[in-house]
Amino acid sequence: MRTLLLLFVLLLAAPVSAQPRPAPDVAGGRDHPLVGRYEGSSLRHYRPRDFDEFRMVNRPVHGRDTRETGSRINDRNSIPVSGRAWRLRYEGPEGRSPLEVMRNHQEKLAANGFETLFACRAQECGDRSDLWFAVVEGVPGPSPSLAAGWENQLYTLAKLTRPEGDVHVAILAVVQGQRTQVLVDVVESRPMQGGRITFVDASAMQQAVERTGRVALYGIQFGFDSAEILPASRPTLEEVAKFLRANPALNVIVAGHTDGQGAFDYNVQLSTRRAQSVVAALTREWGIAAGRLTPFGAGMAAPIASNDNDAGRQQNRRVEIVKR
Template sequence: MTLKTIPPRRSRRSLLAGGLLGFAVAAGAPAAAKDVAGGKDHPLVGRYDGATLQLYKAKDYEEQRLLTKRITGADIRAAGGRRLSDANAIKVAGKAFRLKYSGPKGRSALEVARNLQDGLKAKGFEILFQCRAAECSDLNGGELYFALNDESPMGRGDIRSGVPDVLYASAVLRRPEGDVYAGVYVGQFGDTPETLVDVVETRPMEAEKIVFVDASAMQQAIEADGRVALYGVLFDFDKATLRSDAKPTMDEIGKLLTANPALKVVVAGHTDADGAFDYNVDLSKRRAASVVATLVKRYGVAPARLKSFGVGMASPVATNDTDAGRAKNRRVELVKAAE
């Protein structure tokens, strides 16, 4: 059933008492004629009545950051230029969605945003953070745009810049089967609001999809092919910091190098094609250097036996047009070097 906007002369209290919800979110409403092909509303967020779905993206497993505090210049500097960091955002992972709506014409961004926020609350979501215009950043209104548009693994170029009025809210729904996080951004373009919705349904990653390579298998691959690709060397999102679950694979690399004291390797970092070329090269370079530093410090490998190298997206092993392909391209390789 499509839920209509509150009539102007009736109080919200009276509507709630009568069993109606006072917001214009149409979860599960019939798709508009101009909706993007294959797109659909997320059932826990829905859409503002009369809006058109222009963008629909879904990934089986992705990491996403949702803003939980005001963006400040000090936090950006401390995070090396990133607008979303541990200082102001929460990082969540799971099945991820990104949807963009336009309209309806004649409505304000404020009205659309407040209705969507009320809809989230009615479904049991807790609002983590909300802001409007200058409340979102101590720099300028564009910082929120850049944070959501340029720093999201769900893609870039999904929203327009130069918005005179913007509103944002992040929220979480706690569930036994996995929490659901939502970020809702609404901007005003003339007489037409535009809405960007990010949703992450948290759940454990399918462990069987990770290929664990032990020291013996690494040695066999290097002897046969001169290289071995490793998918268990995992890093924090958009960082060169090794995650705790990278330790089993790092332990095996340490065993390999300890058992073969004459072996020298190039540690090569690889990324997928999401993001700018130069940025990915730099990220892969920093990640490879982090692996080398850990092998030296934690496993006692002589620095002269190791060389780090950042390949970026330049050497894919699969297509970058699918989630599965991009996952194969994100890897660390050990390449045998001349003795």
């Protein structure tokens, strides 16, 4: 009798112990405090930006609008937003429907003072996959790898009005197998901080290197999440070349630095590629001997300001010329 009772208890316990654990969050990711996550979900994509601008869908998306305007997301079905932005993708626990997950998100937003601007479900969202593509591809940058579950998709756009700047939140929920995936875009509206690029000429580089052994450059700019040097960087690169020609015996380290956001290893790789791009440009276009230049990626390891605010993060994103 005791054996049968023990077997019965084990059988009852087996489904519980066999429940799969959620996947770990992506390195460096964290929830937005105004949105949160559905209980048991894991964060699989995380991309913050200090400033971005794009459009958020506020009406059904139809193919005819695309044909007439030449763009899937346009003035007829979306509003422009700009400011500090986040894109997050969550994978929910098994057995939870998109409707349940979305209603929990809507409840959380309402509790935080958000007003719903637009909400839709499946066919209400427009022509088949048009809203899915408008939302997923409407934000520039790496793909969030959201499942193409537009047959049962749900979408919500909400707005929080506050003195320090409005906050817009767009949430798209779809099904993949037994799990709900949720894509969240958050934009905290604020003006872009202009006039942040300081031009350093060859003379100032000379003085800084003589005084401290290094000089920080903010005039070398790159594409977002890229090692491509932007054309606006040319004046600063010309001054670096001028400084190096005036000091032919000087060898330097070209060090790339990032802010403290994102994964550590990824930032090291990105800063290394950026340093290599600067070395390649100085060698190819300005004739500086490659042997004099050593590229190095410091990533987020050597901040010169706090990474807890925008002003500090901007100071930390830089290229440095360091005397060897």
